[in-house]
Amino acid sequence: MKRFAAHRIFLPPDMVFPLHVIELDDHHCIQRLFPLENEISQTFFFNGILLLLNQKMILEPFLQTIKNEMLADRSDLSILQFLMQSALPALEKDDPVFLYVLERIPLLTKQSESFVHPTTIQVRQIY
Numbered sequence: 001m002k003r004f005a006a007h008r009i010f011l012p013p014d015m016v017f018p019l020h021v022i023e024l025d026d027h028h029c030i031q032r033l034f035p036l037e038n039e040i041s042q043t044f045f046f047n048g049i050l051l052l053l054n055q056k057m058i059l060e061p062f063l064q065t066i067k068n069e070m071l072a073d074r075s076d077l078s079i080l081q082f083l084m085q086s087a088l089p090a091l092e093k094d095d096p097v098f099l100y101v102l103e104r105i106p107l108l109t110k111q112s113e114s115f116v117h118p119t120t121i122q123v124r125q126i127y
Contacts, residue, residue, distance in 0.1 A: 001025055002127060003043040004099060005036045006050040008080065012088030016080055024127060028055065028096040046126070048103040049080065054089060055096045062086070063123060079105055099127040 002024050009017040011033075021043060023032040030052070053059065066082055079102065091097060103122045 001031065003040060004046065004050060004127065005040070005043050006046040006048060006101065008049045009033070010049055010051050010080065010083050011091060012053065012083075013090050014084040016084070022050065022052070022099075024097070024099065028098065028127065029094050030091070030097065044126070046101045046103075048101050048105055049083075050126075051083070051100045051102055051123075052091065052097045053100065054091060055098050057089070059098070059100065059123070059125075062088075098125055100125050 003021050004024070005019070005021040007019060009020045009022055011017070017033065017035075019036045021032075021034055021036050021040065022030060023034075025031050053062075066079075066086060069082060069086075100123055103124070
């Protein structure tokens with residue numbers, strides 16, 4: 001069992017949880033999701049957006065599509081708005097997931113809802 005916390009957790013297709021903790025079992029299945037109200041021992045905290053995707057999904061083509069759409073779009077949508085509009089398949093109960101962190105995204109300033117140039121976003125798999 002592992003716990004991960006972040007400024008934002010994104011669960012497809014369109015749910016965003018600010019300052020939450022997600023608990024995954026040893027098979028990468030979601031066990032719990034709850035608000036981060038205080039420090040919890042043995043919890044990994046990430047500065048950015050945690051993105052949970054079904055293990056059947058291939059990440060690279062999806063990320064390239066998002067980056068292309070963000071570059072083409074001039075509406076100043078935030079990365080979270082793009083994720084919500086991306087038509088990712090919903091996670092089903094007991095779906096094994098991969099956990100990714102999207103970093104280098106301004107979340108704690110007024111710029112958090114403004115356009116983030118996609119070349120600045122870093123993505124890495126953490127679990």
